[in-house]
Amino acid sequence: MRQIAFLALMMLVAGVYGQPDEEVTLIPDSIEVTEEVEIQAEDTSTIPDSIEVTEEAEIPAEDAPPLTITIPNDPSTVLQVFFQALKTGDRFMISQLISSEGLDEIDIMLEILKENLDNATLSRLTTAGYTVTADEIDDWSPMDYLTCTIALPVMKSRYAFYEMQIGDYSSQGNKLIIPMVFTTASGVELSSQGVLLKEGNQWKVTKFMGLNSFP
Numbered sequence: 001m002r003q004i005a006f007l008a009l010m011m012l013v014a015g016v017y018g019q020p021d022e023e024v025t026l027i028p029d030s031i032e033v034t035e036e037v038e039i040q041a042e043d044t045s046t047i048p049d050s051i052e053v054t055e056e057a058e059i060p061a062e063d064a065p066p067l068t069i070t071i072p073n074d075p076s077t078v079l080q081v082f083f084q085a086l087k088t089g090d091r092f093m094i095s096q097l098i099s100s101e102g103l104d105e106i107d108i109m110l111e112i113l114k115e116n117l118d119n120a121t122l123s124r125l126t127t128a129g130y131t132v133t134a135d136e137i138d139d140w141s142p143m144d145y146l147t148c149t150i151a152l153p154v155m156k157s158r159y160a161f162y163e164m165q166i167g168d169y170s171s172q173g174n175k176l177i178i179p180m181v182f183t184t185a186s187g188v189e190l191s192s193q194g195v196l197l198k199e200g201n202q203w204k205v206t207k208f209m210g211l212n213s214f215p
Contacts, residue, residue: 069092069093069096071096071097071202073201073202073203074203075169075176075178075196075203076166076178078097078196078203078204078205079164079166079178079180079194079196079205079208080164080166081093081097082094082097082205082208083159083164083208085097085150086150086155086156086158086159086208086210087156087159087160088156089150089151089152089155089156090150091147091150091151094146094147094150095143095146095147097204097205098143098146098204098205099196099197099199099204099205099206100197100199100204101197101206102197102204102205102206102207102208102211103142103143103146104142105206105207105211105212106142106145106146106211106214107142109145109212109214110140110142110145113137113145114137114138114140117134117137117138122134125137125215128152128154128215129152129153129154129215130148130149130152130215132148145214149214149215152215154215155210155214155215158210159210161184161185162182162183162184162190163182163183163184164180164181164182164183165180165181165183166178166179166180167179167180167181174197174198175195175196175197175198175206176195176196176197176203177193177194177195178193178194178195178196179191179192179193180192180193180194180209182209190209192208192209193207194207194208194209195207195208
């Protein structure tokens with residue numbers, strides 16, 4: 001009986017410990033970990049570029065004027081606004097406030113420029129900051145010459161250090177003669193005279209310091 005019991009015990013032990021280890025596996029756990037990593041990688045790879053696109057879309061055109069612009073008509077205000085436009089190179093405001101006679105004066109300078117347009121002149125214009133060819137200058141109108149010139153840094157610097165005071169002006173029909181004094185921060189004064197011409201119902205600038213002498 002003891003031998004039979006011993007044999008039965010051995011068979012029981014063999015039944016418990018004699019099975020292969022293939023059932024003890026962590027493969028399902030490792031598959032779940034792999035799937036979770038892949039899902040996270042997909043989620044973090046879809047970062048939008050909409051911020052840069054939005055910023056670019058909000059940048060306005062460099063030379064686009066505001067949608068609503070008030071053009072002054074009081075003589076003193078016209079001169080003050082014109083002066084500030086010269087300081088900042090505001091081509092749009094200058095084009096609105098220059099008179100036809102003022103453009104005629106600029107046309108005289110333009111014709112002289114075209115008649116003397118050689119390599120030396122082009123070199124001088126390039127040094128002053130113009131970025132145009134001889135053919136482009138040949139096609140210029142007086143307004144083109146004016147608006148291109150007042151945007152030059154060297155032109156804006158003529159006015160940057162001055163403040164302007166306007167004196168009592170005299171009227172000659174549709175023309176106003178206005179005394180002006182330009183003063184630097186150090187107290188240096190420069191007297192000048194502006195001329196406004198009434199075209200239609202609008203006062204416009206015919207003469208102003210520096211408009212008869214372009215770089």
